[in-house]
Amino acid sequence: MIRKLPRSFVDKVWGVERLPAPLPHPADGKIGEVWFEPPPEVSQLLVKYIFASERLSVQCHPNDRQAEAMGLGKCGKSECWVILDADPGATIAIGFHEEITSEQMRRAAVDGSIVDMLEWHEVRAGDAFYIPAGTVHAIGGGVSLIEVQQNSDVTFRLFDYGRQRELHLDRSVEVALTGPYNNGHRSKIDGDQGVLVESPYFDLRFWRAGSLAPFPTLRKGPALVIPFSGEFDVQGEKLAPGECAIHTGLSADAISGDGVLLIATPVNED
Numbered sequence: 001m002i003r004k005l006p007r008s009f010v011d012k013v014w015g016v017e018r019l020p021a022p023l024p025h026p027a028d029g030k031i032g033e034v035w036f037e038p039p040p041e042v043s044q045l046l047v048k049y050i051f052a053s054e055r056l057s058v059q060c061h062p063n064d065r066q067a068e069a070m071g072l073g074k075c076g077k078s079e080c081w082v083i084l085d086a087d088p089g090a091t092i093a094i095g096f097h098e099e100i101t102s103e104q105m106r107r108a109a110v111d112g113s114i115v116d117m118l119e120w121h122e123v124r125a126g127d128a129f130y131i132p133a134g135t136v137h138a139i140g141g142g143v144s145l146i147e148v149q150q151n152s153d154v155t156f157r158l159f160d161y162g163r164q165r166e167l168h169l170d171r172s173v174e175v176a177l178t179g180p181y182n183n184g185h186r187s188k189i190d191g192d193q194g195v196l197v198e199s200p201y202f203d204l205r206f207w208r209a210g211s212l213a214p215f216p217t218l219r220k221g222p223a224l225v226i227p228f229s230g231e232f233d234v235q236g237e238k239l240a241p242g243e244c245a246i247h248t249g250l251s252a253d254a255i256s257g258d259g260v261l262l263i264a265t266p267v268n269e270d
Contacts, residue, residue: 007034052142076264127186135181157172158172193213209258
């Protein structure tokens with residue numbers, strides 16, 4: 001059984017003036033994010049599209065234990081970015097060039113030099129980055145991506161390029177990791193089938209419909225299906241980029257089309 005998820009469009013000062021087809025642009029302002037309502041069957045995961053015309057804030061998120069200790073719920077935020085499109089030379093920041101102290105990070109956030117202390121990774125369509133909770137990160141301008149994350153919106157900002165939004169230096173310092181990014185968390189859509197993320201919270205795989213590649217082995221239970229490219233028919237339901245659906249018992253026999261699907265499954269505690 002398949003069911004499309006309702007979506008909502010979020011205005012952001014750093015968003016884009018026109019969303020790429022086939023997404024509609026439902027407002028005169030800049031749209032920065034498209035959120036899909038988490039279904040009850042997979043309530044622990046949230047899927048978004050993010051469209052950035054300029055750099056987003058430098059930020060980090062707590063893990064489950066930290067979020068609960070801070071009275072912010074029982075769910076932290078680890079996430080994955082899959083790059084949809086990127087201008088030539090576009091970058092994202094994840095982690096620092098070298099190990100620093102928490103106090104160095106605080107001072108750099110205050111004077112803005114934290115931007116240069118971060119490691120900026122040039123990105124292209126199909127690149128994927130798993131970002132564990134606590135990792136300091138930022139999305140650069142000219143980048144569009146799909147985000148699969150724990151269903152939490154707890155964000156601590158360290159630096160925001162002078163935008164008049166609240167910063168959270170004390171809490172950021174409390175939860176932030178202060179070293180380089182583990183490049184073992186980086187992957188890409190390469191070939192017709194593969195694993196992008198296997199984490200304590202969710203798995204993310206890709207599969208090219210219409211190819212000879214075997215359908216990926218999934219965890220039991222419902223999965224979130226996100227078209228990365230191409231158009232699909234899943235048991236009579238049409239799916240295209242800009243949409244997300246939930247499916248139970250997904251298999252290659254249920255899918256026709258030509259393109260790449262992302263398939264996210266939660267890691268359920270026994």
